[in-house]
Amino acid sequence: MAQTISIAQASAASAVAADIKIDQIVLGGVTIGELSLDNTTLDINSGSASLDSVRMVLSLDFKFDWWINLGFWSDSGNSDLGSLSFALELGDVSIPSLGNIPLAVPNIALAGLEAAFAPVTSIDLGGGNIAGIAATNIALPKNGFTLTGLGFGAVNIGSIDVPEAAAAQFTVQDFHPTASIVMPSATIGPVQVPSASASDIQTTSPVSFNAAASQQALSLSLGVLGGSINVIPTAYVSIGALALRGVTLTGTVAQAILKNIGVPVDIQGISMNDIDIAQLNATSITL
């Protein structure tokens, strides 16, 4: 007659289960090593813009090119006729609409996105803490054994190693791996950035610049002598402040790539049925 031994407490080196059920996998705070946005286009629409305290100094530089031709004698040259500079105070200049201003933005945070993750392979959780382990109806060895010509009233065994055993049910209450699951990459896109408004934008320091117009000339020929008066206008401009009001922002991101995504994992409520245990170590067995 084949016999089996019941064990109240045991540990196993490895086991195979026919059916594994996990009640819940809790994902912790996700960390993203790198977020890169490809082909990001943003448009700033400004309701109105104004240039405050605009001042301009207009400077006119005069040059005179002359020539004399008497036949038996001629000469030519040029002379600096000096310059004339005067002030123009333009005050505040209003610009009704700037239209679209295209911008390149290196980083942007977006919420509520659906991501297509690449398959996760070679998961190494690096060990972890297991709590609430329970195995019921352990029978060892699983195929039973036979004793003949031997009878015991009661036997206590200090330690036993059994090559094979079986358990009806094995449950783990909580398994918390030490390492996070690292997903290699994920791709999102295209993404339409929703329209957003911004507060008024104003420069913090005055802006100064200058520009020169093309040279203009008045020519005169009187036969034996002549010349031309050349004028070079230069505008020196100072803008006290540049203000943008009623700014809205729209844009698209063609593709967003997330790399090295780390997810802390907490696996709760693991149960396995019809388990074959390869190497079982047990202590304090009672027959």
Added chain:
Amino acid sequence: MPHMDHAQFEALWQNVKSKPMVQRAQAAPIQADLSLTGILTHYMAMAALQREWGKISQQDYNDLDAAANALKAVLVRIKDSDLVAEASRRNAAVIQAKLAKPVG
């Protein structure tokens, strides 16, 4: 044209905000010897080129040069350059009175 920063603009603005700033001309007077002696000198230089190009003969050039030298001798005696300079000053005064602006 160098870029002007804000401090430089402020300095320029202070100079011109009340009245225009004028930088005077720095033109050197045209130097031309308009005495008859000077004109004869330029004329003979032109004639020498024409002789080299074959436009006038050597004999004609020699006759012209002899006549010019004879005339220059008289012009030296009457101080031709001083006469022209004096005439130029008188003309300038007449034109200045007419235009009410400095001339010459």
